[in-house]
Amino acid sequence: xxxxxxxxxxxxxxxxxxxxxxxxxxxxxxxxxxxxxxxxxxxxxxxxxxxxxxxxxxxxxxxxxxxxxxxxxxxxxxxxxxxxxxxxxxxxxxxxxxxxxxxxxxxxxxxxxxxxxxxxxxxxxxxxxxxxxxxxxxxxxxxxxxxxxxxxxxx
Numbered sequence: 001x002x003x004x005x006x007x008x009x010x011x012x013x014x015x016x017x018x019x020x021x022x023x024x025x026x027x028x029x030x031x032x033x034x035x036x037x038x039x040x041x042x043x044x045x046x047x048x049x050x051x052x053x054x055x056x057x058x059x060x061x062x063x064x065x066x067x068x069x070x071x072x073x074x075x076x077x078x079x080x081x082x083x084x085x086x087x088x089x090x091x092x093x094x095x096x097x098x099x100x101x102x103x104x105x106x107x108x109x110x111x112x113x114x115x116x117x118x119x120x121x122x123x124x125x126x127x128x129x130x131x132x133x134x135x136x137x138x139x140x141x142x143x144x145x146x147x148x149x150x151x152x153x154x155x
Contacts, residue, residue, distance in 0.1 A: 004128070004129065004149075005129075007053075007054060007108070008054075008129045008131070008147075008149055010102075010103065010106050010108070011054060011099070011103065011147060011149070012032055012131050012133070012147060013102075014098075014099045014102035014103055015058060015099055015133070015145050015147055016029055016032075016133060016145070017098070017102055018094075018095040018096075018098035018099045018102065019095060019133075019135055019143075019145060021098055022091065022094045022095050022098060023070070023074075023091075023135070023137070024074050025070065025073045025074060025137055025138075025140070026137075026138055027135050027136065027137055028135070028136035028137075029133065029134075029135055030133060030134035030135065030136065031133075032131050032132070032133045033131065033132050033133075034130065034131060034132075035130030035131050035132040035146055035147075035148070036130060037124065038123065038124055038125055039121060039123055039124060040059070040061065040121075040122045040124055040146070041120065041121050041122075042061045042063065042118065042119065042120070043064055043119060044061075044062065044063055044064050044067060044088065044117065044118075044119050045059055045060060045061035045062065045117075045118050045119075046059070046060050046088045046089060046091070046092040046115050046116065046117050046118070047092075047115065047116045047118055048092050048093070048096040048112050048113060048114075048115050048116075049112065049113035050096065050099070050111065050112050050113070051110070051111050051113070052108070052110040052111050053103075053108045053109050053110065054108070054110065054149055054151070055149070055150045055151045056127060056147065056148045056149040056150045056151075057127075057146075057147075057148045057150075058092070058095065058096050058099065058112075058145070058146075058147055059144075059145070059146040059147075059148070060091065060092055060095065060143055060144070060145055060146075061143065061144040061145075061146060062088075062141065062142070062143040062144070063141065064080075064084070065141055066137065066140055066141035066142060066143055067079070067084060067087065067088050067091075067143075068080060068084055069137070069140035069141060070091070070137060070140055070143075071083075071084065071087045072140075073137070073140060085117050088115075088117055089114075089115035089117060090115075092115040093112070093115055095145075096112040096115075100112060124148060126150065127148040127149055127150050128149055128150065128151070129148075129149040130146065130148045130149070131146070131147045132145070132146050132147075133145045133147075
């Protein structure tokens, strides 16, 4: 039986692989770091919950400029307002969906919740493990993937 750290590492690897597959622009993936903060302040981020063998949240934090620039790079036009919110939600859906597929190849079951766009201060608790991975996008800015694991049922 795999430890929580090994299963969390699979989840982290899956999230990083998903970002590379979904973001159709050149990216520079940073090194994963433990995430231990109890709060997150963001101009704009998107949160998708996951349930199944592990429960937690995938957060993609980037701010309006980075998300709008990403939309411009991927679709040829900068996005704003409701179109930007829709785009951010769809990027999160695609990344979370790819993460579920990746985890199924590791014989783990995950389901996702609908995306929620968040702005401002958020309290993050409780979680048993957390990771953050910076993603640099040339001439656009930076996104951060934050993975929070609340429970691990596969232990």
